[in-house]
Every structure is written in C-alpha cells, then in structure tokens.
Amino acid sequence: MFNIYLYGRYKKRVPFSYSAYENLLGKRFLIVNEAKFSDFIIVSNYKDVEQNQEFFSRTTKKNPNLKIVLFSEEPFWDTLSNYNTEEFFFTVDNGPLAGTKIFNINHQNCDVFDFNYIPYFLTTEASYITRYIFLLTNLLKLTPKMLLNHWDNADYQLGSLSEKRLGAHFDLYNSQKELIGLSRFRSTLAESYTGKKLVHGLGWSPTPRRQKLPDWHSDKISKYLNKSRYLSSIENTHLSNYMTEKLFDSFAVRSFPIYYSSPDHRIKDLISENSYLNLYGYDTHQSVKLIEKHTLSLINADSYLNDADRMLNLFTDCDYITDERFRFIDKVYRKFKKISEHR
Structure with a gap:
C-alpha cells in the first residue's frame, strides 16, 4: 500500500480527491493527513510546485525516500507550464528544490487517462x-x-x-x-x-x-x-x-x-x-x-x-462506468509502482 498526501491550492482537482474514487482506493492507496507519513506528495498543478518549493525542500530533507508527483488531469495547465511535463519526470533547475525530480502523470505522457467507453x-x-x-x-x-x-x-x-x-x-x-x-x-x-x-x-x-x-x-x-x-x-x-x-x-x-x-x-x-x-x-x-x-x-x-x-x-x-473506474485505479497503481521503483 502507498501512503499519499494531497497538497496545494489545486488538491481538489486530483483524482484521489473525488468521492467516486476515494471508495476504490482499497488496499492500494491510503490518503494521510501529514506529509511526513507519506510515500508520495501529490499535486495537480505545476503552480503548486513553483509556489511551494520551501515546503517540498523541508519535507524531502526529512524523508529522502519521499517522491513528489505532478498528477495532472488538466492538459491546459500542462501546456502553460515551463516544466517538461511530457517526460516520466523533470528535474527542477533552481530554487530550494534544485536537483529534485518531479514525476509526471498526465494525458500526454501515459495511458492512465485513456478510456474504453466513457471519458x-x-x-x-x-x-x-x-x-x-x-x-x-x-x-x-x-x-x-x-x-x-x-x-x-x-x-x-x-x-x-x-x-x-x-x-x-x-x-x-x-x-x-x-x-x-x-x-x-x-x-x-x-x-x-x-x-x-x-x-x-x-x-x-x-x-x-x-x-x-x-x-x-x-x-x-x-x-x-x-x-x-x-x-x-x-x-x-x-x-x-x-x-x-x-x-x-x-x-x-x-x-x-x-x-x-x-x-x-x-x-x-x-x-x-x-x-x-x-x-x-x-x-x-x-x-x-x-x-x-x-x-x-x-x-x-x-x-x-x-x-x-x-x-x-x-x-x-x-x-461501463464501473469498468472505467476500476481500470483507471489499476493503471494509476501500476504507474505509482513504477515511480516507487525509480532510483
């Protein structure tokens, strides 16, 4: 099971925050209330990375194994970002987070959001x-x-x-x-x-x-x-x-x-x-x-x-709707597993 912490101004726009998906997390994901207890800090908008570098820097120093994931359901936000959101991860160039990897999950770089029947x-x-x-x-x-x-x-x-x-x-x-x-x-x-x-x-x-x-x-x-x-x-x-x-x-x-x-x-x-x-x-x-x-x-x-x-x-x-939701969670879990194994 992965412990996840939702963070930032746009945290209600990440898939884990929707009630339709909260009940499907099962034994794969647990949403925790403090970043120090998490395996992943999840943000949904690149601005949350830009504007909170001090927080991320402090938190990752306390827990070097903690990974930051930019989990974006909104391609529009990604197109406005100066970061390379098309790749598996990008490395922050400057500021308190300089040298830190931010992992991407979005419509462009993987099949997580692809659908069979219902978007x-x-x-x-x-x-x-x-x-x-x-x-x-x-x-x-x-x-x-x-x-x-x-x-x-x-x-x-x-x-x-x-x-x-x-x-x-x-x-x-x-x-x-x-x-x-x-x-x-x-x-x-x-x-x-x-x-x-x-x-x-x-x-x-x-x-x-x-x-x-x-x-x-x-x-x-x-x-x-x-x-x-x-x-x-x-x-x-x-x-x-x-x-x-x-x-x-x-x-x-x-x-x-x-x-x-x-x-x-x-x-x-x-x-x-x-x-x-x-x-x-x-x-x-x-x-x-x-x-x-x-x-x-x-x-x-x-x-x-x-x-x-x-x-x-x-x-x-x-x-149809049940199939879409369970397939989505399955793909998300596999993606997080891949991120967790990255060194």
Whole structure:
C-alpha cells in the first residue's frame, strides 16, 4: 500500500480527491493527513510546485525516500507550464528544490487517462451521469422532425460558455502529439461570431468562477437548455484521447455541438460525423463563415438522436462506468509502482 498526501491550492482537482474514487482506493492507496507519513506528495498543478518549493525542500530533507508527483488531469495547465511535463519526470533547475525530480502523470505522457467507453472526466462525479440520463431520456421523446424544428426556432444561433482567453500564449501546438491549445481559438470564435449568441463565462459577463458555484454543471445546463441551435463544445486543449463534459452537454441541452477534432480523435467512437460540426483545420475567420453557412437537416437530427440513444445506453449500464473506474485505479497503481521503483 502507498501512503499519499494531497497538497496545494489545486488538491481538489486530483483524482484521489473525488468521492467516486476515494471508495476504490482499497488496499492500494491510503490518503494521510501529514506529509511526513507519506510515500508520495501529490499535486495537480505545476503552480503548486513553483509556489511551494520551501515546503517540498523541508519535507524531502526529512524523508529522502519521499517522491513528489505532478498528477495532472488538466492538459491546459500542462501546456502553460515551463516544466517538461511530457517526460516520466523533470528535474527542477533552481530554487530550494534544485536537483529534485518531479514525476509526471498526465494525458500526454501515459495511458492512465485513456478510456474504453466513457471519458475519465465523467467518471469523477456521479451527478454527471445521473443528469445526463434524465436529460437524454427527455430528448429522445422527440422525433427528428421535432428536433429540427426546435433548432430552426432556437432563440440563439450560437451558445458558448468558457473563460475569455485571448492571449497568444494560449496558442500551443505540438504536431507529434496532436496537441493544440484551443482556449484562444474558441474565445476568438465566440467574439467574432456576429449572429445572435448567448455567451457566458469569466471575462464575458459578471460570472463567478465555476468552483465558486454550488453546482457549476447544473448552472450551465439551466443557462443553455433549449436556448441555442449550436453550442460550442470545443475543449481548451486538443488531444486525441482527451474529452470532458462539453460534447455531452450539447446533447443534454439539445444543441448541435461544434467541436474541434482530428481524424484520430476519440469522438469518432462516440458519435457520427453527422452529429456535430467539426472545425478542425479551420482558422477562426473560416470557422465563423462555416457556422454562418451551415444548415441542419433531418439527416443531422436523425443521427443526433441515434447517438443520444447510444449515450443513454452507456450511461444506464452500470458496468461501463464501473469498468472505467476500476481500470483507471489499476493503471494509476501500476504507474505509482513504477515511480516507487525509480532510483
């Protein structure tokens, strides 16, 4: 069994902190209350390494066998880091931690977050699946003709919910890993679109950070349910194996999803090409024009409802979600075992 200590400002964004996974740790991991009793100190954001070097230095001097792990579920954070998060570990160059190895677990450098049926993010809270089951069940009461009529008469042409990020430093690109920073792209898209739009998010409107809301996901659904023809479901980062709630939320609120996915992206395993508008390979100007000219048909509505039915079957079969969670813990344990054996 490995003793783990969760540390830092972002410690609630590490997989071990979610209740859905706490009960699955079993005899493999034990969360301890003091760093001195741990085998691993775990942080989830590179900033927690940068800003707490004194703490890590003191703690590792007391226990030289203690290892620090940057366990990141958020590729966006990794793209902003000055550290080499793509490798098994990186060595801190300066400061109190100079010469110390920090071990990486993230979407880029291993298969821990790869999924078979349901993306990792949806497995972290039971409320996501419960909410989708209810909303998809109601969606499937519509016929393709009714759904198309709903889209044609939507109050808004485009919906978008994301933090406004227009800085050039968000435009990261790594062709080998198909990693593309999309925060600026999706913000510019929302800003440039001239049709009737419903745009929320930090920087766009007086909206608190979602972490401050009692239930940010419920708040998002209530804002966009039955409101827009299209919904921007673009992730903040493109990786072929990385998906969050955004695509599924489009179906939950009955909007046609706008996504950004390469030919190798896992979206193809979940929905058909007629069920979303793909902006991959287009710049923001071209994307705006594409959205303006795009028309929805009964073919799209029929495909969309068929894919919604497939999603509902996934979510109502408990074996799928259980399998994803147990496989995840198995892979995490093997990864920590490998780190523990490193000298």
